[in-house]
Amino acid sequence: MSAEAPRPAAKTIHPNFSSGPCQKRPGWSLQALEGAVLGRSHRSKEGKAKLRQVIDLTREILSIPDNYRIGIVPGSDTGAVEMALWGLLGPQGVDVFAWESFGSDWVNDIVQELELEDRRVFEAAYGQLPDLSQADPARDIVFTWNGTTSGVRVPNGNWIADDRAGLTICDATSAAFAMDLPWSKLDVTTWSWQKVLGGEGAHGMIVLSPRAIERLTDHVPPWPMPKLYRMVAKGLVSEGLFVGETINTPSLLAVEDAIDGLIWARDIGGLPALKTRCQANYKSAAEWVSRTEWCDFLADREDIRSETSICLKIVDPKLASNPELQAEVASAVAARLAEEKVALDVGAYRTAPPGFRFWGGATVETADLALALDWLNWAYHEARKAVLA
Missing domain, CATH: 3.40.640.10 (Type I PLP-dependent aspartate aminotransferase-like (Major domain))
Incomplete structure (x- = not known):
């Protein structure tokens, strides 16, 4: 496995990948709430x-x-x-x-x-x-x-x-x-x-x-x-x-x-359109995983993989047998992505195995998710290099 990955040239437009509360719909602003019955x-x-x-x-x-x-x-x-x-x-x-x-x-x-x-x-x-x-x-x-x-x-x-x-x-x-x-x-x-x-x-x-x-x-x-x-x-x-x-x-x-x-x-077309947006995000993530040696889906079978909650695990042979080292690298990666403001709140859930979790629901733009995963690859190699030095 290569020890380095290129730093992406572009940054995500919407870096919010939290699994709840989740990214607002495309085009959302506070003006959307002007009709609220307040008071x-x-x-x-x-x-x-x-x-x-x-x-x-x-x-x-x-x-x-x-x-x-x-x-x-x-x-x-x-x-x-x-x-x-x-x-x-x-x-x-x-x-x-x-x-x-x-x-x-x-x-x-x-x-x-x-x-x-x-x-x-x-x-x-x-x-x-x-x-x-x-x-x-x-x-x-x-x-x-x-x-x-x-x-x-x-x-x-x-x-x-x-x-x-x-x-x-x-x-x-x-x-x-x-x-x-x-x-x-x-x-x-x-x-x-x-x-x-x-x-x-x-x-x-x-x-x-x-x-x-x-x-x-x-x-x-x-x-x-x-x-x-x-x-x-x-x-x-x-x-x-x-x-x-x-x-x-x-x-x-x-x-x-x-x-x-x-x-x-x-x-935008109701449930069929919402499903299509979620599926596009999942397909983008699946394509990225297929060409990324150190990472895989946490779900062990394709037919049970979520199309909204994209959970990833570390399968790097250098770290696979050491959960503590995995956790150290995963924490450093999530912090670096937040520091770069390209992917926020992407650490795995606190009781889950060390890794990453990207929300891929209908409000997330596929281009942002694809770019965030490229940043994830770069940040992983940076953190791995520092931990294994």
């Missing part, structure tokens, strides 16, 4: 109309069935998943699949917090996927569609039975607006605004199938339910939640930003 109650006619617009645009762009309910909830995707776990689990056994940090969080909730006795946990290391065929259609299923911190996704929903008796609870935060989600297979689906459309944090989305709504009214959780998780009042579903009457006070500035992102998505 008004979110329960005013105008405030509720803005929240309802988010719900309606979401349904339109993602082709969510009319009989599925869509709600805006507190606490980002985490809050939405917790709401589902605390409000729906218990009546049946549950199978939970985990292969990265957030999936492990849901395992912890089910095992340590809710203490569900009838549970089965299927886990895999970073870069791998558990055997999804072990899912039992008689039981509830909890899983992450796209592992943001591992770059590993489920290839499709074929492993979920159409005639299942249990519910599926899907954390889809970095898959929504980037991948096809088979709604007939999903009973609870969650995400946050801060991912594929580059929205602001703190707010989550939850989509419930008719089967999930039925569970809500038929099942009374045996544990105390915090107010923020309650979707039922006096035995009835809180219908206001699904027309823009949020449980707590949302930021109407963040709501306006979400509307801006949704309108952009709709106007």
Whole structure:
């Protein structure tokens, strides 16, 4: 392997590759928020109309069935998943699949917090996927569609039975607006605004199938339910939640930003166009990896590689057997890229193997990603040379 790589002559226009909050849409500026209903109650006619617009645009762009309910909830995707776990689990056994940090969080909730006795946990290391065929259609299923911190996704929903008796609870935060989600297979689906459309944090989305709504009214959780998780009042579903009457006070500035992102998505061609942009970024990264000796995808199979969360590992023979040395080099590389202002927030997630993570969602320009990866190659060789000197 060559000890050096050329320093790129050009710099990225948009160096933001954080996996959340993510790069704003192309052409975004603060002027996009001028229509925000500021200084008004979110329960005013105008405030509720803005929240309802988010719900309606979401349904339109993602082709969510009319009989599925869509709600805006507190606490980002985490809050939405917790709401589902605390409000729906218990009546049946549950199978939970985990292969990265957030999936492990849901395992912890089910095992340590809710203490569900009838549970089965299927886990895999970073870069791998558990055997999804072990899912039992008689039981509830909890899983992450796209592992943001591992770059590993489920290839499709074929492993979920159409005639299942249990519910599926899907954390889809970095898959929504980037991948096809088979709604007939999903009973609870969650995400946050801060991912594929580059929205602001703190707010989550939850989509419930008719089967999930039925569970809500038929099942009374045996544990105390915090107010923020309650979707039922006096035995009835809180219908206001699904027309823009949020449980707590949302930021109407963040709501306006979400509307801006949704309108952009709709106007460029909806989900097909968003997917095309994500796929172009992934293909660019895959081409770069194919000609880069020291680097590979963290995901060990092509069919499970994320097209939004591009996670890379170091396979340099000089460093491959020394995780501490890998971590030292990776840290130095991320710092150098930030210093050069060409790629920000690209270090691997703190619990993942040493390496790099580049967000490749729809708001990221392919030319910027390609250039950032060339800078990554240069910075890696610089750091490697210094560490091995």
